[in-house]
Amino acid sequence: MDFDYQWFLLGLPVAFALGWLGSRLDLRQWKREQRDSPKAYFKGLSLLLNEQQDKAIDAFIEAVQQDPDTSDLHFALGNLFRRRGEYERAVRVHQHLLNRADLPRADRERAQHALAQDFMKAGLFDRAEEAYKALEGTAFDTEARLALLTLHERSRNWRSAVEVAQKLERSGTGSFASRIAHYWCELAIDADARQQEADGDDALRRARSAAPQAARPMVLAGQRAFARGDHAQVMQAWGELMTTHPVAFNLVARDYANSAIAANDAVGALERLRTLYGRAPTMDLLAAITLLDPGAAVQRSRLLAHLQTQPSLSVAQELLRVSAGDTLSSDETQGLRDAIGRAAKPLQRYRCAACGFEAQHYFWQCPGCLSWDTYPPQRLEDL
Numbered sequence: 001m002d003f004d005y006q007w008f009l010l011g012l013p014v015a016f017a018l019g020w021l022g023s024r025l026d027l028r029q030w031k032r033e034q035r036d037s038p039k040a041y042f043k044g045l046s047l048l049l050n051e052q053q054d055k056a057i058d059a060f061i062e063a064v065q066q067d068p069d070t071s072d073l074h075f076a077l078g079n080l081f082r083r084r085g086e087y088e089r090a091v092r093v094h095q096h097l098l099n100r101a102d103l104p105r106a107d108r109e110r111a112q113h114a115l116a117q118d119f120m121k122a123g124l125f126d127r128a129e130e131a132y133k134a135l136e137g138t139a140f141d142t143e144a145r146l147a148l149l150t151l152h153e154r155s156r157n158w159r160s161a162v163e164v165a166q167k168l169e170r171s172g173t174g175s176f177a178s179r180i181a182h183y184w185c186e187l188a189i190d191a192d193a194r195q196q197e198a199d200g201d202d203a204l205r206r207a208r209s210a211a212p213q214a215a216r217p218m219v220l221a222g223q224r225a226f227a228r229g230d231h232a233q234v235m236q237a238w239g240e241l242m243t244t245h246p247v248a249f250n251l252v253a254r255d256y257a258n259s260a261i262a263a264n265d266a267v268g269a270l271e272r273l274r275t276l277y278g279r280a281p282t283m284d285l286l287a288a289i290t291l292l293d294p295g296a297a298v299q300r301s302r303l304l305a306h307l308q309t310q311p312s313l314s315v316a317q318e319l320l321r322v323s324a325g326d327t328l329s330s331d332e333t334q335g336l337r338d339a340i341g342r343a344a345k346p347l348q349r350y351r352c353a354a355c356g357f358e359a360q361h362y363f364w365q366c367p368g369c370l371s372w373d374t375y376p377p378q379r380l381e382d383l
Contacts, residue, residue: 071097071107078114087122094118106139113140116147125151142173153370158183158190181211182364182372185220192224200224215241215248215377216364226255234259235269246276248377251362253288266292281306282382283314296322312381313344347381 074097081090097103097111116131129151135144145168152161162183165176184207191200204224207217218241225233238256242249249256253273260269270292277285286306290299303319317340320333349358352375357368365372376383 071103071111075110075114078118082114082118082121085121087118090118091115091122109135109138109140112138113143116144120147120151125155142168142171145171145173150370153365156186158186177211178214179372181207181214181217184210185216185364188220188224192227213244215245218245219248219252222252222255222259226259229262231259231263235263235265239272242272242276246280249276250282250284250382251377253282253284254291257288257291260292281310282378283312283318284382286315310382312347313340314348314381316340317344344381348379350375350377351380 074093078090078093078097081087081093094111094115098108098115103111112131112134116128116135119125119128119131129148132144132148132151135141138144145164149161149164149168152158152164162180165180165183168174169176169180184203188200188203188207191197191203204217204221207214207220211217218237222234222237222241225231225237234256238249238252238259241252242256257266257269257273260266270289273285273289273292277289283306286302289302293299300319300322303315303322307315307319317337320337320340349360350362351358352363352366352368352371354371354374355366355369357366358380359367359375362377363375366374
């Protein structure tokens with residue numbers, strides 16, 4: 001049977017017309033979808049700027065449904081969920097992105113970083129640690145390591161914190177010597193609590209090596225020697241502290257005086273304390289001097305001189321204590337002592353210079369903002 005080319009020639013225009021019509025329909029649908037998707041996106045953005053987060057989330061969900069391949073919409077939606085505390089939904093959004101095989105590398109790293117933030121905010125620290133470690137060698141490498149450092153500090157995993165801080169330092173992020181010294185000091189304290197003196201010695205040695213001029217290793221070296229009753233070692237460690245960090249010496253001034261008495265060096269220690277007090281008078285130094293020179297008359301004279309130069313409630317309270325019964329009745333003295341004591345108590349605190357957190361005891365790491373070395377080693381009344 002012969003093929004009739006006439007039918008072929010007649011069918012060719014019909015096929016072309018049908019193809020053209022189909023392409024026009026697809027093009028119209030694509031344009032309509034592209035037109036609707038930005039509208040939903042900008043609507044969500046407008047609602048977000050007006051602090052209507054619930055409605056913004058609904059708008060972004062609508063935009064994602066219309067254009068499920070747009071990663072930016074997923075990131076916007078995931079960040080909104082995290083800001084609202086809906087961490088499970090944020091995790092699902094970012095995990096969905098990571099499961100996409102066609103996701104570009106940059107967006108994959110961004111999604112991994114967002115997922116790590118979700119876990120961190122949700123308090124899932126183990127999963128956050130794994131997620132941050134997966135970012136090693138990516139564009140988020142430094143941010144991930146800094147987050148890991150914070151994570152290790154919160155969990156008091158000091159050895160891991162040392163490793164991460166050393167990596168950050170080697171990468172040129174900055175100097176972490178002081179923080180590394182703090183980590184080793186924490187490890188030394190933990191070792192002493194477990195009665196593992198050799199491990200404590202090693203940790204303290206590493207702390208001094210990490211930051212030779214840092215104050216805390218010197219303070220800790222003297223405290224450990226004081227606990228052992230090695231007062232000669234105490235005098236050596238805190239003598240160096242007195243020279244290099246005279247302000248931080250206030251933290252151990254009283255114990256220094258007690259060690260000087262035990263080491264038969266009261267005269268020399270008294271002279272050194274008087275010299276330091278002459279440069280920067282504080283109540284801690286005055287109390288240490290009183291331990292070495294406890295005469296009532298000279299003590300009263302010192303308190304009065306301090307009160308005249310630095311009028312603080314604590315000094316007034318102490319002066320009333322030593323002069324009780326001389327010119328005031330005991331009831332009046334007691335009443336004044338109690339009143340001044342209550343007024344002085346808020347000033348007998350340490351305050352974090354970073355966040356303002358106040359505490360009765362001195363902290364090397366602020367319990368409020370977790371910053372290191374932000375507590376001036378002087379009480380509020382001495383500042």
